[in-house]
Amino acid sequence: MYKEFIIFLILLVFIVFIIVRRFHNKLKRLEENYQCLDKNFHLEKNLTIELEKRIEEEVNKNKQKDHMLVQQSRLASMGEMMASIGHQWRQPLNNLSLLIQDVSEAQEFEELNDQYINRFTNESMVLIKHMSRTINDFRKFYLPNKEKAVFSLSESIEDALSIFSLSLKNHNIHVQFEYRGQQRVYGFQNEFIQVILNIFMNAKDAFVNHNIENRKLSIKINEDELFYMTEIIDTGGGIESSLLDKIFEPYFTTRQNGTGLGLYMTKVILENMHGNIKAENTGSGARFLLFIPKLAAAGIPESA
Incomplete structure (x- = not known):
């Protein structure tokens, strides 16, 4: 009986030893896996930080590039x-x-x-x-505007008309501007004036190139729940349908000495204000629709 107990005890110790060893090995593997995961986590974290840094650098480069193109577009019309x-x-x-x-x-x-x-x-x-x-x-x-601010769409369009008044007179272009109220939005006012001037200059070129006699520009400001929509319609003969999808691409131009920046920068400026632009043909010319968020849609209080 004593001998059997000793054997049982030895077997029990052996089993416990095997269990402990297996547990130890498993624990060691878990620890190694944890260290590996921790290492991978830090590696991924470092890669994420590096990627975010590179993305931020590229975004800043693109902002600087867009700013330079805005200035270049301005100089082209100086x-x-x-x-x-x-x-x-x-x-x-x-x-x-x-x-x-x-x-x-x-x-x-x-x-x-x-x-x-x-x-x-x-x-x-x-x-x-x-x-x-x-x-x-x-x-x-x-x-250049350094910071965004609240400004009036209608007043900005009036400023653009004042700046462009000589060309309007010299090329016998008649303008009809319908607006009510201030239509206040949030963004860069001078850049928006540049947007309007770019469209005016494209309309003027269309009138001249197509030898249009009845030269009219119609400007309206409409609105929906989220956006103010500035509509500019000309009687300049319209845009070739095959080019409608290309006119907002950088350096695309149909003019002999054109820079191809005007409409591209128009799109960039409006997108920087969380807006957009669309172009389409009418019966006698082209229609440009400029979308800019209302103050409430932009998260800006009306009292700003």
Whole structure:
């Protein structure tokens, strides 16, 4: 009986040893697996951090590229804008010249008195303020917006019409602009003005290239629950149907000396404001629809 107990005890110890050893080996494998998983986790974490860093760098590069293209697009239209400044300054300069010449005659005929001097000063200051306001309008447009802000769509379109007024007059383009209210949105106002100017210049080129006699631009601002939609319709003959899907691609142009940046940058600017642009043909021309979120849809309070 004692001998059997000893054998049983030895067997029990052996079984326990086998179980413990197997448990130890299993525990060791689990530990190795854990270390491997931990190593892989840190590796994946490092790869994720590196990937996020690279993505951020590429996004920043693309933002810088888009910013440079916006500036390049602006410079491409600067000649026309400078011509507008010259046009708006020509009449005030002529009037100032006449006022100055009149001083000599007034002195010759002994008409220089307090009343004459006051009239001369007031009329001169009105002309100078008009010229200064013109320069400020153009300077404001060419200064890049550093931060997004709330601005009025209708006022921005009026600014673009003012800047483009010389081309409208010289090319006999008649504009009808229908709007009610301010239609306030959130974004970069100067860039939006550039969007409008890009479309105006494309319409002007269409009128000239197609020898259109009845040159009209119709501008409306509509809205739905989420977006304001600026609609610009021209009578310039429309866009070739095979090109409609290409006109917003970078460097695509049908003009001999075109940069191919205008409509591409128009799309980029609106997308940076969480908007969009669509183009389609009408019976006599092209229609551009510019979508920009309302303040509420953009998460901006109406009181901003």
